[in-house]
Amino acid sequence: MARIAVIGAGTGAMAAAARLAVAGEKVTVYERSASYGGSVGRHEHEGFVFDTGPGLLHLPAVQRDLFVKTGKESLEQCVSLTQVDPASRHLFADGTAVSLPNASRAGVAAALDGALGAGAGARWSDFMDRARDAWDRSRRPLLEEPLRPDHRVLGRDPYPAVRQRRLLRPARQAGTVAEIGAWELADPRLAALLDGYALAHGLDPRTAPASAALLPYMEQTFGSWYVEGGMRELARAVYERCVARRVTFVFGAEAVRVVEKDGRAAGVELADGEVAEADRVVLGVRPRPGLVPGQVWGADDVAVRAGAAGRFTVLLSLRGGREADAVHRTVVHGADGAAEQEAVFGGRVAAHPTVTVLRPDDPATRPDAEHEAVTLTATTAPQGPVDWRDPEVRRRFADVLVERAAAAVPGLRERILHTEVRTPAETEAETGAEGGAVPPPALAGAAGAYLHPGNLTRLPGLYLAGGWAHPGGGLAHAGMSGTLVAGLVVEGDGFRGSR
Numbered sequence: 001m002a003r004i005a006v007i008g009a010g011t012g013a014m015a016a017a018a019r020l021a022v023a024g025e026k027v028t029v030y031e032r033s034a035s036y037g038g039s040v041g042r043h044e045h046e047g048f049v050f051d052t053g054p055g056l057l058h059l060p061a062v063q064r065d066l067f068v069k070t071g072k073e074s075l076e077q078c079v080s081l082t083q084v085d086p087a088s089r090h091l092f093a094d095g096t097a098v099s100l101p102n103a104s105r106a107g108v109a110a111a112l113d114g115a116l117g118a119g120a121g122a123r124w125s126d127f128m129d130r131a132r133d134a135w136d137r138s139r140r141p142l143l144e145e146p147l148r149p150d151h152r153v154l155g156r157d158p159y160p161a162v163r164q165r166r167l168l169r170p171a172r173q174a175g176t177v178a179e180i181g182a183w184e185l186a187d188p189r190l191a192a193l194l195d196g197y198a199l200a201h202g203l204d205p206r207t208a209p210a211s212a213a214l215l216p217y218m219e220q221t222f223g224s225w226y227v228e229g230g231m232r233e234l235a236r237a238v239y240e241r242c243v244a245r246r247v248t249f250v251f252g253a254e255a256v257r258v259v260e261k262d263g264r265a266a267g268v269e270l271a272d273g274e275v276a277e278a279d280r281v282v283l284g285v286r287p288r289p290g291l292v293p294g295q296v297w298g299a300d301d302v303a304v305r306a307g308a309a310g311r312f313t314v315l316l317s318l319r320g321g322r323e324a325d326a327v328h329r330t331v332v333h334g335a336d337g338a339a340e341q342e343a344v345f346g347g348r349v350a351a352h353p354t355v356t357v358l359r360p361d362d363p364a365t366r367p368d369a370e371h372e373a374v375t376l377t378a379t380t381a382p383q384g385p386v387d388w389r390d391p392e393v394r395r396r397f398a399d400v401l402v403e404r405a406a407a408a409v410p411g412l413r414e415r416i417l418h419t420e421v422r423t424p425a426e427t428e429a430e431t432g433a434e435g436g437a438v439p440p441p442a443l444a445g446a447a448g449a450y451l452h453p454g455n456l457t458r459l460p461g462l463y464l465a466g467g468w469a470h471p472g473g474g475l476a477h478a479g480m481s482g483t484l485v486a487g488l489v490v491e492g493d494g495f496r497g498s499r
């Protein structure tokens, strides 16, 4: 039985911890805060309950697999999952509105035809066919295997862009999300729909490779799911599964250094000076110099992503009940996508942000049926280029979000009882990620620029898990990183993914 020290109790690290414990290892998680879950947090205020991180679950297969492999009770026996239908409502700048049904290709096509005009559904459907090819080609090598030694093959974009012939000019093929929107979808609203998926994952549509098409594909194929009580319930279930498998948690324990001995990772030094010895160390937080000896991560020459975007969230306690036909998720698209992207990825505050409005129909989130808890989120520049600690900056941007969200929630401003604002500054404090950046999922294409460092490091015995390691950020992807790390520890460096 090897002693394994895990740094951080984020969902990626906990997934690794539970799987390693089942394999018979003695696992201890060192978490600097007082609780588990990292970005999967909860805010409570006078009977109102809000998720402070992700509000919906996509690709639940990753969590289902974790529960199947680590115990007798399935995911569905540990949390209550419901499909969100419609999966999302979209309000476009020209006033068009469309509700997209959950996990129904035909339903989405019909809804787009009805709202955007005949042909829009077929264009989106053809795009989804190509996105499925990208998913089929990248699923195994990109998501379900440790980063391959020949990862340069992942630098090629798996999205089969349409080759477009042009009169007297060279043919062209979309290489980015924005180019798919402009050249293949050929409708500003469909383009905004696709841009919205990229932006929600913290990706700049102008530069993100076309393979980002698999993000809407995953969501529209495998569905959008809500965890009753909020997403924090999922973190609780994963934590309880870890505890049931005898993983030890030490809270209030900040790791300041991975200890190296005889050329191997040999433990963790904590902020109080204590050294916890271990045979292997799993780093579930953003790697940085000081915490790890030298630059041992990126054994594969893939660097930790720099300059990722953050999230700005407004938690609203409202008087008045939720209308019976209210939609769970509405995306209010920005009036000028290019200007928004320039601001977010250029380190400025966007004037007209795309705002996601979440209105869960869940009694656990409100004091009674005469009240409602609503969450507004926008992707923003990280803390640093914008000072999100400045009260005036926070107040002004929160006001912009409320203004834009009014299109999705009737009488919103008059109904507000209490407002709580959370910015990349809070995310930085809670996850330890510089600037409060939220790591995007890994993507193939763009010569490998959207990959994350592999789970193996140059220091034997030190592994990387969580959103800043392969295959990247988001609940599903970070969960996959936990699977891969457990595989590498248990089966050795030659582990090539579960068959």
Ligand SMILES: Cc1cc2nc3c(=O)[nH]c(=O)nc-3n(C[C@H](O)[C@H](O)[C@H](O)COP(=O)(O)OP(=O)(O)OC[C@H]3O[C@@H](n4cnc5c(N)ncnc54)[C@H](O)[C@@H]3O)c2cc1C
Binding pocket: 007, 008, 009, 010, 011, 012, 013, 030, 031, 032, 033, 035, 036, 037, 038, 039, 040, 052, 053, 054, 055, 056, 253, 254, 255, 256, 284, 285, 311, 313, 427, 430, 431, 432, 433, 438, 439, 465, 466, 467, 468, 473, 474, 475, 476, 478
């Ligand atoms: C506001 C917000 C919105 C998001 N929205 C979505 C979404 O819609 N969909 C989606 O899929 N994902 C979303 N994410 C991302 C998603 O929550 C994460 O990618 C996922 O939870 C995986 O996190 P992680 O495993 O990398 O750990 P993290 O959540 O980053 O947690 C890291 C943990 O490590 C601890 N820690 C840090 N440094 C140390 C140290 N030195 N010693 C000990 N402990 C330490 C931290 O306290 C924290 O508990 C969102 C994130 C945020 C912040």
